[in-house]
Amino acid sequence: MPTTLPATPPPGKKRIKTQQVVNGVPVDVEIDVDDVPDLSWGDNKKHRLLNTYLPRADGPAKTTGTAIYTADVRLPGMLIGRFVCSPHAHATVRSIDTATAEKMPGVKAIIPVALGRQVHFEGEPVVALAAITQEIAEDAVKAIIVDYEVLTHNVIADPSKPAPQRGGRQARGRGDETATNAALEKCDAVVEAEYRTKIVHHCCLETHGMVADYRGGATADVYSSTQGTHSIPGDAARTLGLNETDVTAIVQNMGGGFGSKFGIGIAGQWACRLSKQLKAPVKMMLTRRDEFLAAGNGPGSIQQFKAGANKDGTLVAVHAVQYALPGIGGSGLGSQPYQYKAKTFYNTLNTLNTNEDSSVAMRAPGFPQASFAMESLMDELAYKIGMDPLEFRKKNATNDAHRRQLDRGAKAIGWERRNPTPGGGTGVLRRGMGCGIGAWGGGGHAQCVVTLAIGRDGSVTVSCGSQDLGTGTRTYMKAIVAEELGLEMRDVLEKIGNSKLGDANASGGSTTAASLAPAVKVAAVNARKEMAKRIAALLGCKPEQVVFDIGKVIGDGKPLDWKQACAALPAAGLSVTGEWNAGLSGNGAHGASFAEVEVDMETGYIRPIKMVHVQDGGLPLNRLAMESQINGGMIQSLGMALYEGRVMDAKLGIMLNPGFGDYKLAGCLEIPELVPIIDDDDTRNVVIGIAEPANIPGVGAVANAVYNACGVRVRELPITPDKILNGMIRNV
Amino acid sequence: MPSTSKHQPKPQSGVSRRGFLKGVGAAAVVTDGILARATHAADMPPDAAALGKPISGPVEVALTINGQKRTVTIEPRTTLLSAIRDRLDPPLTGPKLVCDAGTCGACTVLLEGKAVYGCSVLAIDVIGKQITTVEGLGTPDHLSPVQAAFVQKDAMMCGFCTSGFVTAVTGFLNENPTPTLEEVREGCKGNFCRCGTFPHVFQAALTAAAHVKDNG
Numbered sequence: 001m002p003t004t005l006p007a008t009p010p011p012g013k014k015r016i017k018t019q020q021v022v023n024g025v026p027v028d029v030e031i032d033v034d035d036v037p038d039l040s041w042g043d044n045k046k047h048r049l050l051n052t053y054l055p056r057a058d059g060p061a062k063t064t065g066t067a068i069y070t071a072d073v074r075l076p077g078m079l080i081g082r083f084v085c086s087p088h089a090h091a092t093v094r095s096i097d098t099a100t101a102e103k104m105p106g107v108k109a110i111i112p113v114a115l116g117r118q119v120h121f122e123g124e125p126v127v128a129l130a131a132i133t134q135e136i137a138e139d140a141v142k143a144i145i146v147d148y149e150v151l152t153h154n155v156i157a158d159p160s161k162p163a164p165q166r167g168g169r170q171a172r173g174r175g176d177e178t179a180t181n182a183a184l185e186k187c188d189a190v191v192e193a194e195y196r197t198k199i200v201h202h203c204c205l206e207t208h209g210m211v212a213d214y215r216g217g218a219t220a221d222v223y224s225s226t227q228g229t230h231s232i233p234g235d236a237a238r239t240l241g242l243n244e245t246d247v248t249a250i251v252q253n254m255g256g257g258f259g260s261k262f263g264i265g266i267a268g269q270w271a272c273r274l275s276k277q278l279k280a281p282v283k284m285m286l287t288r289r290d291e292f293l294a295a296g297n298g299p300g301s302i303q304q305f306k307a308g309a310n311k312d313g314t315l316v317a318v319h320a321v322q323y324a325l326p327g328i329g330g331s332g333l334g335s336q337p338y339q340y341k342a343k344t345f346y347n348t349l350n351t352l353n354t355n356e357d358s359s360v361a362m363r364a365p366g367f368p369q370a371s372f373a374m375e376s377l378m379d380e381l382a383y384k385i386g387m388d389p390l391e392f393r394k395k396n397a398t399n400d401a402h403r404r405q406l407d408r409g410a411k412a413i414g415w416e417r418r419n420p421t422p423g424g425g426t427g428v429l430r431r432g433m434g435c436g437i438g439a440w441g442g443g444g445h446a447q448c449v450v451t452l453a454i455g456r457d458g459s460v461t462v463s464c465g466s467q468d469l470g471t472g473t474r475t476y477m478k479a480i481v482a483e484e485l486g487l488e489m490r491d492v493l494e495k496i497g498n499s500k501l502g503d504a505n506a507s508g509g510s511t512t513a514a515s516l517a518p519a520v521k522v523a524a525v526n527a528r529k530e531m532a533k534r535i536a537a538l539l540g541c542k543p544e545q546v547v548f549d550i551g552k553v554i555g556d557g558k559p560l561d562w563k564q565a566c567a568a569l570p571a572a573g574l575s576v577t578g579e580w581n582a583g584l585s586g587n588g589a590h591g592a593s594f595a596e597v598e599v600d601m602e603t604g605y606i607r608p609i610k611m612v613h614v615q616d617g618g619l620p621l622n623r624l625a626m627e628s629q630i631n632g633g634m635i636q637s638l639g640m641a642l643y644e645g646r647v648m649d650a651k652l653g654i655m656l657n658p659g660f661g662d663y664k665l666a667g668c669l670e671i672p673e674l675v676p677i678i679d680d681d682d683t684r685n686v687v688i689g690i691a692e693p694a695n696i697p698g699v700g701a702v703a704n705a706v707y708n709a710c711g712v713r714v715r716e717l718p719i720t721p722d723k724i725l726n727g728m729i730r731n732v
Numbered sequence: 733m734p735s736t737s738k739h740q741p742k743p744q745s746g747v748s749r750r751g752f753l754k755g756v757g758a759a760a761v762v763t764d765g766i767l768a769r770a771t772h773a774a775d776m777p778p779d780a781a782a783l784g785k786p787i788s789g790p791v792e793v794a795l796t797i798n799g800q801k802r803t804v805t806i807e808p809r810t811t812l813l814s815a816i817r818d819r820l821d822p823p824l825t826g827p828k829l830v831c832d833a834g835t836c837g838a839c840t841v842l843l844e845g846k847a848v849y850g851c852s853v854l855a856i857d858v859i860g861k862q863i864t865t866v867e868g869l870g871t872p873d874h875l876s877p878v879q880a881a882f883v884q885k886d887a888m889m890c891g892f893c894t895s896g897f898v899t900a901v902t903g904f905l906n907e908n909p910t911p912t913l914e915e916v917r918e919g920c921k922g923n924f925c926r927c928g929t930f931p932h933v934f935q936a937a938l939t940a941a942a943h944v945k946d947n948g
Contacts, residue, residue: 055883056883056886056888058891059882059888060872060873060879061872061891062894063866063875063879063882063883063888063894063898064826064866064869064870064871064872064879065824065826065827065865065867066871066872067891068825069825069828071828071829072823072825072828074823133818134814135807135810135814202926204892204926205828205830205838205892205893205925205926206828253890256926256927258926288831288832288833469890470888470890470891471889625886627886628886628927628929628932631928631929631930631932632889632928633928634928635928636926659831659833659835660830660835660836661831665924665926667924668917668918668921668923669918671917671930671931674931
């Protein structure tokens with residue numbers, strides 16, 4: 001949480017600007033940190049392990065099914081929890097009849113919500129229960145009868161109507177509206193357009209869930225599928241009525257979060273309540289349907305623009321009215337004109353609430369939505385003034401990194417092959433290209449405490465309570481230590497995912513690597529210095545003369561192999577800690593996406609052909625994992641552009657597609673050729689997270705490619721064939 | 733206008749394939765035909781073999797998993813996935829429950845060498861058949877060619893879909909040892925990944941195929 005700082009940093013501290021993440025949403029803050037000399041990673045090109053292609057440390061475990069996730073945990077006497085959920089979008093619970101369920105053999109606990117409780121979205125839990133098997137738990141769910149008074153609901157956000165029951169957030173104006181409106185009068189070309197995006201879902205393959213293991217007494221273990229190991233014990237302890245320090249959170253592996261897994265959530269709360277009541281371990285994993293209905297989502301958006309440009313390619317004025325659609329919750333959207341500079345702009349942000357589950361952070365919260373709208377707008381303006389959309393972007397981008405990346409991406413996709421006339425050409429199948437840019441703050445902050453232990457037998461263990469969301473945390477922890485001490489990856493053991501290990505930030509806002517990697521580096525440097533002190537006497541040299549070469553420790557020309565050197569340690573070995581060092585992490589990641597698609601002019605079917613994403617991020621800790629992340633960003637962007645979206649029945653107030661059969665994701669048959677490009681022209685030798693920026697500009701790039709291919713501008717995601725065909729009718 | 737509604741929840745998965753399947757399992761699967769197969773199989777432990785008529789509750793059977801006969805108590809409606817993950821002791825948790833509806837492939841296992849969705853097969857229907865899970869393909873110290881290729885190409889991120897992909901690719905390569913990229917896509921289309929590992933999965937499948945070709 002941002003806190004109030006004194007006017008000047010206290011003695012021994014220095015003030016730096018960075019980002020902190022609250023519930024996955026990054027906030028720019030200034031913080032005071034220890035004023036220690038900054039360490040350096042050295043030149044990005046001179047690493048032995050970092051910045052190379054490193055296979056994932058947990059690859060063998062994950063490919064053989066031996067990696068254990070929360071969903072896999074089975075404990076002696078463990079019970080299975082399930083929810084009874086509201087089938088109504090808005091209702092009052094009048095009575096709950098559990099009599100039949102209570103008599104079912106194997107049903108151990110049924111906890112209903114208080115009568116009179118209002119539910120505000122379909123899927124909100126009204127009863128939690130636990131039974132000895134999943135089948136019995138599901139039978140019990142079916143046997144419970146809930147009587148509701150159904151209330152009026154609204155699941156369709158409409159900015160022309162007054163805000164619904166829970167009240168929309170008031171407009172927040174940025175920029176100068178009078179000047180913007182005046183400038184719009186004089187532009188060579190003006191575009192007025194409304195862009196819409198639907199509520200989208202994280203679709204973590206492992207649903208939200210917890211195994212709460214409380215068997216009476218003063219302590220409990222909680223296994224949680226979470227993005228924040230240390231975000232769990234506090235909430236769990238409160239629900240269990242225990243001391244926070246007596247609750248251990250365990251997160252060995254977790255099956256995807258994308259911003260939706262902070263804190264214990266409804267599954268965790270009820271797992272803890274049931275376990276406390278039963279004094280037995282309870283596993284509460286959401287069903288896939290629960291997950292869609294009640295585990296959070298990414299907000300939809302409605303963004304209304306009036307914007308103007310001059311024929312010379314100057315973006316003159318942007319007037320943007322944005323509405324976030326976060327269900328019953330709250331959400332921001334990236335502010336406009338996003339990564340472009342307009343001579344004048346005005347931007348407001350409102351919230352339109354509906355009777356749907358609350359939005360939560362989702363991979364670059366609110367930014368893919370904002371980027372899609374702005375990149376579509378930029379494209380429309382470029383075509384209107386008759387300028388190449390690529391050149392128009394380069395002329396108006398705020399950051400030079402984007403100009404560089406646009407050139408690089410254009411080359412990779414073959415922009416010169418692009419047909420400048422939208423829908424131009426002949427034939428049924430027509431191809432088009434589009435592009436977009438995005439940026440993200442990222443950056444690290446002081447929280448991680450890393451312990452590095454070296455045994456007399458030469459074993460090395462690096463540990464921290466952090467978690468690996470699939471981003472490669474374990475792998476870079478090993479690589480940093482191995483490189484510093486002259487070891488190989490296999491020589492270092494890593495331990496994460498336990499709240500009894502050192503403190504670590506939750507993984508949100510692309511801040512994990514930038515916060516954790518520096519602390520690992522500091523621990524490794526400290527270990528090297530401590531080792532040098534012990535070995536120097538043995539080798540007859542000064543500690544600063546000891547060199548750590550590959551598998552060898554050398555002093556005064558005399559080499560010891562690693563195990564010999566470690567034999568000189570005391571019986572307890574060596575244990576040092578490391579904390580974040582400001583000089584080892586940085587802020588500001590930039591990316592540019594390009595897409596090529598093919599549109600069937602008879603059916604409106606869109607076939608993705610190729611995507612390119614150029615991403616900077618300072619020092620790539622592991623190029624292989626970074627390319628995986630960039631691919632993932634492109635694929636999620638593609639999904640949002642063409643396939644994904646929550647579909648609601650306005651009358652019934654229910655979601656029509658709460659399952660993977662109907663909520664369409666990009667799959668094997670949709671994946672185009674993907675070209676992830678690490679922008680090595682960025683020579684900053686600091687660690688910057690890149691998960692979110694890789695997910696931002698691709699949506700607009702795909703939408704613009706569709707327009708270029710077929711001449712139909714679809715302003716509402718997802719861009720489905722029906723919208724293309726309707727657009728063709730309008731165009732005629 | 734407010735109205736009232738007495739709601740008894742329907743099966744959670746509505747009319748999903750698996751919901752239907754489980755309903756069938758609960759009501760009707762234990763026909764003479766099926767149990768005849770089961771009871772006549774030497775695999776059946778004595779108490780289960782005594783069951784000659786339809787059953788609706790738990791029954792102990794033996795399944796052949798990764799080359800071993802494993803005794804497990806199932807209900808007629810228990811899916812193969814649930815039998816393996818929730819009822820086998822100790823369990824095999826490589827195959828994952830993700831969609832519970834035969835759409836994602838995270839639960840893929842090999843049945844007589846062919847990839848099937850574990851969530852959409854009833855355990856009682858596979859008595860006496862060879863079942864292979866991802867754990868049966870290799871171990872962390874002795875990876876199968878497909879598993880090794882997945883590691884080499886970084887064909888995983890969070891890893892929750894990985895067991896299913898590894899198994900599906902293994903089953904697919906059994907049928908088509910020398911696929912093209914387009915054939916790999918077809919072979920993997922029953923599985924999906926949310927982190928976005930598809931391109932690396934395709935590369936891994938092609939790498940594994942090349943390895944098998946070179947090394948027999």
